Amino acid sequence: MNDTWVYVALAAAVLLVGGVVVARRSRGAAPIAVPTPVAPVAAEPVASEPATVAAPPSFRDRLSRARGVFATATTGVLRRSTIDQSTWDDLEEAMLRADLGVKVTAALLDPLRERVKRRDIADPAALIDALRHDMTSRLASAQRGLNFDASLGTPNIWLMVGVNGAGKTTSVAKIAAQQIALGRTVLMAAGDTFRAAAGEQLETWATRTGAAIVRGAEGADPSSVVFDGVQSAAARGIQLVLADTAGRLQTNTNLMDELRKVRRVAEKAAGVVTEVLLVIDATTGQNGLVQARQFADATQVTGVVLTKLDGSAKGGIVFAIETELGIPIKLVGLGETVADLAPFDPHEFVAALFDE
Ligand SMILES: Nc1nc2c(ncn2[C@@H]2O[C@H](COP(=O)(O)OP(=O)(O)O)[C@@H](O)[C@H]2O)c(=O)[nH]1
Numbered sequence: 001m002n003d004t005w006v007y008v009a010l011a012a013a014v015l016l017v018g019g020v021v022v023a024r025r026s027r028g029a030a031p032i033a034v035p036t037p038v039a040p041v042a043a044e045p046v047a048s049e050p051a052t053v054a055a056p057p058s059f060r061d062r063l064s065r066a067r068g069v070f071a072t073a074t075t076g077v078l079r080r081s082t083i084d085q086s087t088w089d090d091l092e093e094a095m096l097r098a099d100l101g102v103k104v105t106a107a108l109l110d111p112l113r114e115r116v117k118r119r120d121i122a123d124p125a126a127l128i129d130a131l132r133h134d135m136t137s138r139l140a141s142a143q144r145g146l147n148f149d150a151s152l153g154t155p156n157i158w159l160m161v162g163v164n165g166a167g168k169t170t171s172v173a174k175i176a177a178q179q180i181a182l183g184r185t186v187l188m189a190a191g192d193t194f195r196a197a198a199g200e201q202l203e204t205w206a207t208r209t210g211a212a213i214v215r216g217a218e219g220a221d222p223s224s225v226v227f228d229g230v231q232s233a234a235a236r237g238i239q240l241v242l243a244d245t246a247g248r249l250q251t252n253t254n255l256m257d258e259l260r261k262v263r264r265v266a267e268k269a270a271g272v273v274t275e276v277l278l279v280i281d282a283t284t285g286q287n288g289l290v291q292a293r294q295f296a297d298a299t300q301v302t303g304v305v306l307t308k309l310d311g312s313a314k315g316g317i318v319f320a321i322e323t324e325l326g327i328p329i330k331l332v333g334l335g336e337t338v339a340d341l342a343p344f345d346p347h348e349f350v351a352a353l354f355d356e
């Protein structure tokens with residue numbers, strides 16, 4: 001391809017992107033077409049695939065890296081005829097490596113040590129069974145459904161919060177696709193006004209998933225964009241607003257204060273916040289717990305979306321999040337396309353950790 005063709009192709013791409021961009025810049029204003037001044041290369045990477053939602057990916061098949069993390073330890077434990085110090089060492093090491101954390105690991109292993117002492121558990125196979133059972137039951141009681149109140153008569157608002165790069169915007173797209181497939185109408189509010197590219201990334205997802213979108217100018221007050229989104233959804237009879245937010249702000253603004261404000265202002269509009277979903281990147285490990293604590297304190301988090309579980313063996317963080325913070329893991333991100341979102345299933349999750 002010679003240079004002329006490159007320029008023609010680029011110009012065509014810019015026109016194409018510019019043509020679909022519709023943004024609302026101020027409260028009450030009619031949607032206006034805004035040409036995008038940014039070349040396609042500057043946009044955030046967005047995986048390209050149709051917005052259709054196939055059958056949910058098999059949770060177990062898609063866990064890839066987290067899958068079988070206990071398999072080596074289990075094989076070692078089962079190879080011995082008795083339970084001895086190396087049995088406990090093997091289990092503890094595997095659990096810490098999978099990011100269950102020191103506290104959760106002790107909370108699981110200490111009662112098992114007692115049971116072995118009492119001869120309630122007599123052999124390695126019974127010990128592994130008991131551990132699997134206890135791990136599953138630790139996670140079994142949480143309520144994981146997404147809160148949607150169809151009787152509100154005003155939009156349900158689901159706020160996405162989390163640090164930069166955790167997967168908020170991608171999760172908005174995935175959730176939108178699933179909710180649209182359920183027959184609900186969805187509007188995305190581009191509350192990450194920190195960079196223009198963030199709004200463009202969301203715009204692309206809105207087009208692909210068939211969701212409506214409300215954007216603000218770069219640097220606009222995130223609360224006012226979310227407010228506008230909720231007002232627009234209410235006016236158009238749209239049932240669900242998915243509000244994206246920034247994971248970082250201009251240096252002089254405190255993120256947690258801003259998120260508190262976003263929540264407050266969102267509810268001043270004609271809608272109700274029925275979910276605050278904290279998006280955590282599974283690859284950040286125990287640090288995710290520190291983040292979760294901060295966000296939970298600031299924004300009354302109702303559930304966690306644990307992303308990038310397809311690329312990490314550190315899924316054990318779910319135990320710490322649920323047992324130490326009492327926040328249910330509601331959804332799991334298993335890839336970069338809109339279909340790569342699954343409900344968290346504790347039974348399948350624990351089974352996947354043990355089985356290869
Ligand atoms: N492998 C994988 N990548 C993901 C997942 N969720 C998000 N990502 C990627 O993580 C990066 C940051 O995601 P983004 O949604 O922009 O994060 P945000 O800053 O929180 O909005 C992007 O490259 C996404 O494609 C997931 O579940 N699995």
Ligand SMILES: [Mg+2]
Pocket residue numbers: 168169170192198244245
């Ligand atoms: Mg984002």
